[in-house]
Structures are given as C-alpha cells and as structure tokens.
Amino acid sequence: MSPDTHGGRAKCLQRLVRMEMPVPTTVALSFEAVHNIAAGDMPDLARLISPFEEGQILCVRPSSQDPDWGGPGAVLNIGMNAERHAHLSNTLGREAADELYFRFIQAYSVHVARLDPDMFDDIDPTDANAVNEALDAYEDEADEAFPQDPKEQLGGVLRSMARAWEGTSARLLRMAKGAPADAGLGLVVQAMVLGLGQGECGSGVLQLVDSVSGTPMIKGRYLSQSQGRDALEAGEKSLFLEKDDRGPSLEDQAPEAFSELIKHAEAMRVRLREEMQVEFTLENGGVHILDGVRVQRSARASVRIAVALAEDGVISRQEALLRVEPRALNELLHRQVDPDADRDVVGSGVAASPGAATGKIVFSAADAQASAARGEAAVLVRRETNPEDIRGMHAAVAVLTERGGITSHAAVIGRGMGLPCVVGASEIRFQARRKQLIAPDGRVFGEGDILTIDGSNGQVLAGQPPMLEAALDESFQKLMSWADENRDIDVRANADTPADALTARNFQAQGIGLCRTEHMFFEEDRLTAMREMIFADESDDRKAALERLLPIQREDFVDLFQIMQGRPVCIRLFDPPLHEFLPSDRTGLRDLAEALNLPLSTVERRVEALSEYNPMLGMRGVRLGIAVPEIYDMQARAIFEATIEASKDGDAVVPEIMIPLVSAKREVELVKTRIDAVAAAVRTEHSDAFEFKLGVMVETPRAALRAEEIAPNCHFFSFGTNDLTQMTYGLSRDDAGRFMSAYVQQGVYAEDPFHTLDTDGVGELVKLGAERGRKERPDLVLSVCGEHGGSPESIAFCRKVGMNYVSCSPFRVPVARLAAAQLAI
C-alpha cells in the first residue's frame, strides 16, 4: 500500500497498525477501486465488511494523496438502524443510542440522499422522540423509508463520497491547490469506537507541538461523550489535555489514558518521522487511535519542527532542509499578520516586498518624515515612487503604490530595506490631490486612517490586525548553517548602503554582488551636491562638484568594505539617467533653484534639456560614463582610496568594479583605459599596489550575444536580468504592472517574467552570454544580480549554466541559501 495508490491516510493507518497501536479494524479502498465505484462498479460489500465483527458500526474517511487536496467529509455511524438502536439502547443506554442513530440519519440524508440540511432544523436532537422525527422527515423528503440494511448504507456512502471527489467543482478546487487533474481518492472503512456510553467515553485530538510557533508542548482538546472532531468545535465545553490552571483537563479526568496517549504520540513522531496530530477516542477509559495526520504548521513552526526532528536524530539534516519551503522563510524574516486574524481586505496589488506593517496613511514623503518625527507609524501612499521618495520610504513603515510591478522603484527599494510594500494596486482609486483612496467596495480612506500593508500576499487591509514578530531564532540559524554546508553556489546580496550591508552580513551573504552607487545619493545633503554636479555646464565646474562628492563616496566605500570584513564587494558605477535626480514638481524645482542660487527659469530649462523620451534606453549606464567621464573617474578614485584605507588594519581589500548597461566592446575598452589610469595615479600618489577586478553587467541582449569579444577585458560578468528581461521582451519594467495580470491570466506569459526568470527566452541569452564569455575566458566569474537572483527556480537555472553566485536583496539571502542547498541535495 502506498500514498500513491491508497492515499496518505490509508498508508498512515497501515503503519500505525504495524506499530501495534490500538487502531480499530480498518479496510482501505484504492484509488482505482474508488474510481470504479464512482463509475457504478461497486465491490462485493459482503466481502468488504467480512473483517469487521457482526453488527459493527463503521465509518468511512477520505484518503487523498496529499491531505491538503481536501476530499469529502467523513461519514460516521454507518450501520445504525432500528435493530442496532435497540441493541445499543440496552448496552450503552437510550440516550447514546439515540444520538448515534440521529447523527447517522442526518449524515446519510445530507451526504448520500443529498437532501436539504435544513430539514432537521426543527428537531431537537436531545428530545426523546428525535430519532423518530428524523426518520419521518427522511421518509417525507426521500419518498422511501430510511435504509436499514448496513450494506446498502455502506454502498450509498461509498458511492456518494467517490462521486463527490470526481465532481467538477471538487476537481477545480483541488487543482487550485496544486493537485493533478486525475488525482485519485482512496477511502478508509473503519470500525467505529463510539465515544459515547458508559465509563470515560469521548474523543479528541492531541499533538506535541504548537502549530504556530513549533514549540514543544501538549496541545489539543478532548470532549466526553463525543465523536470525530467534535472536541475541536466544542469551545469551552471541551477539556484541555494536560493539567491546566485555566480549567479541567483529560489528565485530571483520565490520567492513565492521558499518559498512554502521550506515549503513542511520541512513538508516532519517531516512527513516522514527523510531528503528527493524533485523533483518538476513549471507550470506557480505553484508548483507541483512529488516525494520525501531519500537524498543520506555520512557516516558523515548520523550521522549528524540522530542526528539532533532525536534532533528535529522527531525520537527517538534509531531510530537514528539504522539509522547509524556501519562500516560507520570508514569513520568519518579517513581521506577519497573524494567520488566525480576521482580514478586512480593502484591495490588493503585487506583493512586492514581504512582511506586514500598520500605520496611518500619508500621501507624501515629507508627511512620512513628519510622522516619523512625531513617533507615528506611517504608510506611504504614492501613485508610484521615485528617488525623491526614498527618504519618505525610510521614514515609513510600509509603502503602497497604484502603479508598478515587481521591479519598479518602490519594489526594489522596499525589498532592499525590508519594508513591506504593495505596488500596482490599481483596483484601488488613488486620489492624491484629494488625499484619499477609494476601495473597490466604495469605502473611502483618507489621510490619518489606519491601513495595514501585507507585502507577503499583496493585500491592503483596513485597521490593525494582530501580528506575529520576526523569528530569527536558534532553529532558523541552525537550518541556515546546515544549508551552507550543503550548497554549491555562492549567495551574495545587493546592498547599496551601510545599513543594507549590515543586513546582508547578518544574513551571512558571502559578499555584495551589486552596490547600486546611485542609491547612495538620495540623502538630502548628498542630493544637493549631486544636483550641483548635474547642473554644471563646464567640465571644470563638474569636476569641482565631483570633488565635493568624492570624500562622501570614499567614506561610503570604506564603510562597505569594513562592514563586509574582507568578503568581496562589487561596486557598480553610476547607472540611472541623470534626470532621475532632478525634481519633477514645481515646489521641488523652486527648492532646487533656491539651493543652487539660480533663477527658477534656468533650473527649469536645464531640467527640460535633460529630459528624454525614453530614459531607460537613453543616456544612462556606460553611455553616461563615456559622455561624462568625470563621474566614473571620481567613483573609481573613491573606490581605490577607500580600498587603501580599508586595507590598512586588515587583509587587503580587492574591490570589484562593474560597468552597467554595456552593449559594445569599445565601451568597455574606453572605460577600462580611464579606470586603469585612475588606478595608476592613486597607486603612485599613495605608494600602494592595491589590486582590483573589473567586470560588466550583461543586461542588454547585445552584450550577451557579443560576450566573446567583451570578455577579454573583464574578470567577471554579472547578468542584470531586470534590464535584460525588459530589453528582451521590449517590456517596460516600470509600466508592465498595468497589463501583467491580464497577460498572466490569459496565459500569454506563464508568470511575470520580472518575477520568475523566463528561462526560454531571457535564459537563452544568459546561457549564450555565459558560454561565449567562458569560451574566451574560462576563469570568468559569472553571476546574476537581477531580482531573479533570490528566486528558487532561477537559482536552479543559474546553477545549471555554471554561475559562481547569485546576488539578491539582503532579506532574500536566507531564501536563496536554502533553495541552493535543496538543489544540491
């Protein structure tokens, strides 16, 4: 018997029987048998029930391959009829017999005869005449007497459960949970232990860990005179299991049964190599185990459980690694909405940066800063964000935007900062000027109203649901260290600031794979210096402005090198279009004119002159480096001077310098010549023989295609899959959010290619680039630093094409470490 032929429940029960647990007699029907039943081919029922005692009351439970795929509800008390009722009235008492018969009539009417469940509403089940009333009601509705033959009853139950599984809605429902279209259902026919009658009778469930935290503790409920999972629905009427100050417990009431149960649960954990929830029934004080199901668990519990099982020697460390879904780690790294909390959903968008936070709505970066200064948590709501919003993002607890996709500005910055972020929430109407949001259901939210942003699932919630804190506990650290022992591809972080670098180091990134230097200039004092540089008309003026920026950059790099303690740091030279650094609205322009002591009209004219029709394909990246070479000169000098400084008290730092947006060999030659010249000058000035590595981002299709001629001048290639996806598809990464869901829904794209690497198209270019680059230069270091670097599917691809490392947002480093380990196991 295997879960693939009879389902997980049947398999588990078979194992429990082999362990000599007190499991009632059980017969399992295979997927094939159940499929035949649905098609009208009933097995020989007399043979089926031959293992059971004469007159035995039975139940039937579903047994699908994966319990999460659901299935029809169990039907209990099959075999109850007038004769059994009379017999049980003598042995168990009238009340218990009535209850069993009444429950069965009800279940059979609803599940087998498909009668209206309301038909029993007027009957009081505790009334002495309830059974007769129920039988009459059945006869009225079904136009036949209630079936008395236990075989006929059983046949009816089996047929209805088999057919329910094959119905269209049930199929769609389980397919939505990942089941294949032809997933099978097994059925388990089991002798009932009644849970009703004399002595201590009842039912309950028990597990040895808490489902939310994964902490070892005895959890569950028990209810006297009950069946199935009644105890879980009984609320206060049910008992705790272990002695508890809050109320009576099973341990008080039936101490021997309690300790026997614990023993069984412990044995199950070891033999089934899993934390199990035990479903049990007591009959006259005796313990019966009806079932064992895998304990439901939150992500944090799944880590703790897997680690504890490995530490106890129940499973291997490698198996523990395989038992945790890498993406689920996101839930541990950030605060989350409590999974049991009620959610008042206002609307939803793209889940752009995981975690959840609650705050008052503000509509501008300045207001977010003002809120932070007052100590109030603010949710920054913007149509979209741009570099001017960075300070507001730092001050806010979460960000919500109307536009944008997974690689939009807000999303990238949000992920880097670990700031919960929902973007592209276009079903919510953003009325920025009126300072209000209008939900699809018409509710209006204004400035100061409380919202919760759940960046893990893309929902925007009204109010403040209860939260679970981040849990970077010992179990997490252990699991991560085991992951590192197993993986064969390195994981670095994309980190732009010292704060990012600290996060990266805390998550044990093996270096910085991408420092986007433009992000270092968003703080107010730096932004002004930057703008002065941009506004300089003459090369000399520009040089003077750059000289003011030089020490600032140098300090940044010294910080990064020191924080990373000798791990490699890859610094990308300036990439974005310059105009991104300029204000876009009137107030901003006026502030800038004031700061630069220039007439407003001059500032306006200059901003106008710098604007481009298509800035992402315009004067940015290496083009800027060649057209305005002083910028890269300054950055190279800052990197080299920082290298000397940071190497003073420790091992020599070997910086990696990366040129963005390359598409032609000559671009690399030109930049390389200048950088080599700066290096030579700094070496002479400081009498220091530092070394460095130069490489390029491969993020234009042409760079991938011409990799062979670009490689000779490079130590490394880092594939920028954000831009490469944008350019391969001809798809704007900032605007794709508008139609992406329509495209994915209609199957144009299987998934958002900015989210999951398109291995067929973009991947083909990456593969070509890697092969052609390595052909020319076998020691070429290869990596991916686009947002895809953190996704488990993309890491599998990167491993396949022989990459040395992936680099992703610091908060995704643990996910990447675990995913990489799973791939190597």
Ligand code: PEP
């Ligand atoms: C990329 O294009 O993949 C990349 C990493 O660079 P950026 O996102 O800064 O354009």
Ligand code: MG
């Ligand atoms: Mg790029």
